[in-house]
Amino acid sequence: MDPKTYSKEEHGINVDDIDAHALYVLDKLRLAGHEAYLVGGGVRDLLLGIKPKDYDISTSAKPEEVKKIFRNCLLIGRRFRLAHVRFGRKIIEVATFRAGDTENESLIVRDNIFGTPEEDVLRRDFTINGLFYDSEKEHVIDFVEGYPDIKKRFLRTIGQSFVRFKQDPVRMIRLLKFIARFGLDADTEARQALLECRAEILKSAQARVLEELLRMLESGSAAPFFKLMAEHGLLEQIMPTLAEFLETPEGGDVYSYLEELDRSNHEPHHPKYARPTLVTAFIFPLFEARLKTRFLDREKKPHLGDIFEEAHALIDDAFKPFFIFPKRIRAQVTSILVNQYRITPFDPKRKTRIRIPIDPDFFQTLDFLKLRVALKPTLSPIYEQWSEAFEKGEKPIPRSSSGTKRNRPRRRKKS
Numbered sequence: 509m510d511p512k513t514y515s516k517e518e519h520g521i522n523v524d525d526i527d528a529h530a531l532y533v534l535d536k537l538r539l540a541g542h543e544a545y546l547v548g549g550g551v552r553d554l555l556l557g558i559k560p561k562d563y564d565i566s567t568s569a570k571p572e573e574v575k576k577i578f579r580n581c582l583l584i585g586r587r588f589r590l591a592h593v594r595f596g597r598k599i600i601e602v603a604t605f606r607a608g609d610t611e612n613e614s615l616i617v618r619d620n621i622f623g624t625p626e627e628d629v630l631r632r633d634f635t636i637n638g639l640f641y642d643s644e645k646e647h648v649i650d651f652v653e654g655y656p657d658i659k660k661r662f663l664r665t666i667g668q669s670f671v672r673f674k675q676d677p678v679r680m681i682r683l684l685k686f687i688a689r690f691g692l693d694a695d696t697e698a699r700q701a702l703l704e705c706r707a708e709i710l711k712s713a714q715a716r717v718l719e720e721l722l723r724m725l726e727s728g729s730a731a732p733f734f735k736l737m738a739e740h741g742l743l744e745q746i747m748p749t750l751a752e753f754l755e756t757p758e759g760g761d762v763y764s765y766l767e768e769l770d771r772s773n774h775e776p777h778h779p780k781y782a783r784p785t786l787v788t789a790f791i792f793p794l795f796e797a798r799l800k801t802r803f804l805d806r807e808k809k810p811h812l813g814d815i816f817e818e819a820h821a822l823i824d825d826a827f828k829p830f831f832i833f834p835k836r837i838r839a840q841v842t843s844i845l846v847n848q849y850r851i852t853p854f855d856p857k858r859k860t861r862i863r864i865p866i867d868p869d870f871f872q873t874l875d876f877l878k879l880r881v882a883l884k885p886t887l888s889p890i891y892e893q894w895s896e897a898f899e900k901g902e903k904p905i906p907r908s909s910s911g912t913k914r915n916r917p918r919r920r921k922k923s
Contacts, residue, residue, distance in 0.1 A: 509626055514648040514655055521554045523646055529595045530563035533578070533602065534643050540577050542569040543605075543625065545640035551648065552636050555658050556690060565602045566628055566640065574602050606631055626651050633672065633679045634686065635664050663692040669701035677708040680742060681720050688724070688733035699740075706741045714831050717746060725786040728773035731766035734790075746830045753794045761793035768882050784840035785875045791826050792876075795845055798822060799854065809854050812846055819845040840869050847873040848880075851894055852887065862897045874898060 523531070530546060537544035544567040553560040567574065574591040575581045581602075582592045591602040607623025608631040623631075629638040635654035641647070648655060652666050663686055665672050665679070673680050680702045687694055709717065724733045737743040744751040753759045769789055772778045781789075799818060803810045810818075819842045827833050847870070853860055864870060874895055881887045 509651060511626070511649045511651045512653075512655065514650065516646040519555060519648045519655070521551075521641065521646070521648070523643055525554065525559075526550075526643065527560075527563050527598075527600075529593075529598060530565065530600050531643055533565055533593050533600050536577055537565070537567050537569055537574070537602075538644065540569070540573075542567050542573070544569070545625070545642055545649065547628075547640050548632070548637050551639045551641045552658065554641070555639070555648070555655070563600055565600060566605055566625070567602060568605055569602075570604055570622065574604075625649075630666060632666055633676070633682060635666055636686070636692075638666055661690065661692050662695070663687060663698065664695040665698050665701075669695070669698040670705060673701050673705040674708055677705065677710075677712045678716050678720065680705065680709060680740075681717065681737075684736040684740065684742070685720065685724060685727075685729075685733060688729040688736055689727060702740055702742075706745055709742055709745050710830060718831055718833075722783055722786070725766075725769065725783070725790065726773065726780070728770050730769050731763050734766060735763065747826060749825045750791065750794060753797070756797075758793060758797045761796075762790065764883055765789040765792065765879070768879060772879075772882075779875075781875055781879070782840075782872055784837050784844060784869070785872050785879070787837065787841050788844045788876050789879060791822065791841075792845070792848075792880075794826065795819065795822050799849075803854065810849075812850060815849050815854070816842065816846050840872060843867060843869060844873050844876050848877065851877060852890060862894060864894075864898055864901050870898065 526546065530550070534544045534546065544565055546563060547566040548564045550560040550563040569577070571583050571589045571591050574593070575583055578591075578593045580594045582594065584590050584592055588603070588606075593600045593602055605623050605625055605628040607621045607627035625640065629640070629651045632638045635652045635657045638650075638652040638654045639658075640649040642649060657664055663683065665683075683694060683698055683702060686692055724730055727733070734743065738751055738754050743754070750762075754762060766789070769781070769786065772781070795818070799810065799815070802818070803814075822845070823833060823838055823841060847865070847867075850865070851860065851873070867873075874891070877887065877891050877894070881891050
């Protein structure tokens with residue numbers, strides 16, 4: 509199949525808008541005698557006028573050959589062998605052209621058969637992600653009519669949707685992800701195949717699915733994405749307890765929190781929330797509803813030990829049986845949930861003394877409280893009091909969810 513090639517005058521991508529490290533990797537691969545193209549989401553985003561978050565490269569070089577070219581390279585993966593070329597914290601992902609059976613419905617468990625550029629494109633998920641960009645000639649290369657689909661803002665699978673979703677069920681989540689993020693109109697066949705294949709998502713690696721959900725909580729399109737997940741029955745498959753809660757009147761509060769997350773993500777100077785804070789926002793309305801049901805009519809209000817047990821039970825109910833939640837994030841989410849009732853007690857008549865707990869992640873508790881203030885402004889004085897005490901008081905050095913330290917100002921010596 510001869511690809512359609514689009515010139516710079518037609519596609520409008522300015523090579524100067526592409527990350528310099530990605531261009532460096534492309535140049536070095538070509539100088540070593542290999543074909544190398546920018547591919548996937550980076551090309552799609554450039555054509556949509558969006559600054560790419562990352563850049564992926566496809567090449568004729570084998571993973572071991574890529575490692576020989578770049579000293580700053582690490583090979584990863586078993587199912588799909590990849591080269592990560594590192595520049596500080598930035599990673600340029602380099603994959604060898606792959607080939608695969610696009611008509612066999614069997615779940616893909618290994619994907620290390622090397623192939624040609626055309627074969628590599630045909631095994632990808634959607635036409636909008638199947639475009640190559642040649643940085644030397646500044647051409648877009650299209651084997652699958654992805655370029656006109658981008659111009660029409662149309663989402664279509666490469667090959668038969670039913671087969672492609674069976675091969676890799678995570679593609680169903682990605683279908684809804686692209687609709688939510690870019691406002692695309694999806695192919696009717698793809699939507700129907702998703703409804704027919706939704707139970708297949710349980711065959712996916714839970715870590716891949718969890719990563720997709722966490723990324724969408726960070727994306728600025730969380731509310732429309734999770735609405736689509738609920739409407740198409742995917743959320744019911746992987747998080748049935750939460751899906752059921754969303755059908756209740758209180759379930760709308762979940763979308764209110766997600767909309768506030770999206771709003772903050774679109775503010776250029778707003779600090780990014782850590783992942784435990786994002787997860788807490790997703791499940792907090794369910795937690796509130798459960799506590800009210802369990803303790804509202806009791807004369808004796810729950811103490812923090814009761815709330816701690818309820819938080820653990822909620823995380824199990826919300827994420828099991830499909831997800832195996834990372835222990836560190838689980839502990840941080842539990843802490844945020846419990847600390848909300850340390851700061852804003854279950855009994856509103858009870859006055860609390862402001863005492864900052866010995867918790868290196870307490871800043872996440874305050875981050876989430878600030879998120880609550882946006883939805884319930886009457887909490888603002890409480891947030892201000894606790895934030896002021898946290899900033900003034902002696903406290904441990906907080907760590908983000910990635911383990912990096914936040915700087916703490918040194919205490920002045922008394923003169």
